[in-house]
Amino acid sequence: xxxVIGKGGFLPADRKREGDGATPLGTWGLRGVLLRxxxxxxxxxxxxxxxxxxxxxxxxxxxxxxxxxxxVTLPYxxxxxxxxxxxxxxxxxxxxxxxxxxxxxxxGSAIFFHQWVPGEDGLPKPTEGCVAxxxxxxxxxxxxxxxxxxxxxxxx
Numbered sequence: 001x002x003x004v005i006g007k008g009g010f011l012p013a014d015r016k017r018e019g020d021g022a023t024p025l026g027t028w029g030l031r032g033v034l035l036r037x038x039x040x041x042x043x044x045x046x047x048x049x050x051x052x053x054x055x056x057x058x059x060x061x062x063x064x065x066x067x068x069x070x071x072v073t074l075p076y077x078x079x080x081x082x083x084x085x086x087x088x089x090x091x092x093x094x095x096x097x098x099x100x101x102x103x104x105x106x107x108g109s110a111i112f113f114h115q116w117v118p119g120e121d122g123l124p125k126p127t128e129g130c131v132a133x134x135x136x137x138x139x140x141x142x143x144x145x146x147x148x149x150x151x152x153x154x155x156x
Contacts, residue, residue, distance in 0.1 A: 001134075002133065004124045004125070004127060004131075005129075006130065007127070008022035008023075011025065013099075023130065023153060024099075024108060026098070026153060027151070028097045028098050029150045030094055030113075031097050032050055032051075032094075033145070034050070034092075044139060046143055046146070054084065056075075058082050059083060059109065060078060060079070068105050069110065070100075081110050087117045091115055093112045093114050111130055113132070115132055
């Protein structure tokens, strides 16, 4: 299936750094799914652990924060990413097991599998380091996801 990756291309996982825009090479387990109730039908929920997100959901991307690369509740003081977005990117978020056991500060956060967002030219925009696919493809794939599955990012 067609996908887009980070604007910084691919990097070996041990060279991944916060803010570099690169997608880390490796095999990453699927930790769980976050869904936006007002845009995704509940019957599409996968067999993976999942939950609805709301306007107060965020994800810490501040290497100095004790909650680095973890979900947080907004408002939140340290640097973070807002999960409730105007565009369609985070209507479905599959959390990948990159830098999470435990998180190493600065080694990359919020590496997700999500939906792409078209640019002004109609083509999908690159991500900040995630892997993104078309929303219609995500809707087909989502119910097929199961515990024990992983995403292999092998470069290209």
